[in-house]
Amino acid sequence: KNEVEQSPQNLTAQEGEFITINCSYSVGISALHWLQQHPGGGIVSLFMLSSGKKKHGRLIATINIQEKHSSLHITASHPRDSAVYICAVRYHQGAQKLVFGQGTRLTINP
Amino acid sequence: DTEVTQTPKHLVMGMTNKKSLKCEQHMGHRAMYWYKQKAKKPPELMFVYSYEKLSINESVPSRFSPECPNSSLLNLHLHALQPEDSALYLCASSQVDGGPGYTFGSGTRLTVV
Numbered sequence: 001k002n003e004v005e006q007s008p009q010n011l012t013a014q015e016g017e018f019i020t021i022n023c024s025y026s027v028g029i030s031a032l033h034w035l036q037q038h039p040g041g042g043i044v045s046l047f048m049l050s051s052g053k054k055k056h057g058r059l060i061a062t063i064n065i066q067e068k069h070s071s072l073h074i075t076a077s078h079p080r081d082s083a084v085y086i087c088a089v090r091y092h093q094g095a096q097k098l099v100f101g102q103g104t105r106l107t108i109n110p
Numbered sequence: 111d112t113e114v115t116q117t118p119k120h121l122v123m124g125m126t127n128k129k130s131l132k133c134e135q136h137m138g139h140r141a142m143y144w145y146k147q148k149a150k151k152p153p154e155l156m157f158v159y160s161y162e163k164l165s166i167n168e169s170v171p172s173r174f175s176p177e178c179p180n181s182s183l184l185n186l187h188l189h190a191l192q193p194e195d196s197a198l199y200l201c202a203s204s205q206v207d208g209g210p211g212y213t214f215g216s217g218t219r220l221t222v223v
Contacts, residue, residue, distance in 0.1 A: 033212060035214070040219075041216065041217075042116075042198075042200060042214055042215055042216030042217040043153070043200060043202075043214035043217075044214070045212055045213060045214065048212065086152060088152075096141050096143070096158050096160070096165070096166070096204065096206070097155055097158070097166065098155070098212070100152035100153060101152065102151075102152060103150075103152055
């Protein structure tokens, strides 16, 4: 069983819809990353969170440390948002290794 | 400069060839990483260098040989690879204490024939 669980695994939506991707982890962490990977491409770091909420453009990431849960939201989704979104955690302060979720494949249709 | 640059972007090599992947960053990060990613799977950590010294080797076969010649460069030397080693190889860098600047490169797509 993966220590970092994402849901849903696949998500298809229409352009303009509000998107939510969830990430749960099993033990306390130092930090959580949200990453984006377009088909055939490299990985782009979207957010690093240790508490609270961060916003960048149409992307919002939240984390609830007590519930061991994070969400990534996309407002006014666009076909260019189609990508795999990956949640990854770092388990303790100073840890270099990231533990990855299996990813959520998002498709936004025009 | 906030990028991790990987070269080449694509590589096709035979099972008897020797080749190298290169990674470069100028963000002052003193931790650098090699990841391997198979299709539709998350990245798997291979190696970590901290202050130019190998700190983590995730039991990677010896046909993969990492090298960190200085604080900005990371190489992965490849020899006698197998077709199952075909994958996307990603380099990343961060502050040694795992700070906010964890940055990935665009990867090298390797095909072993």
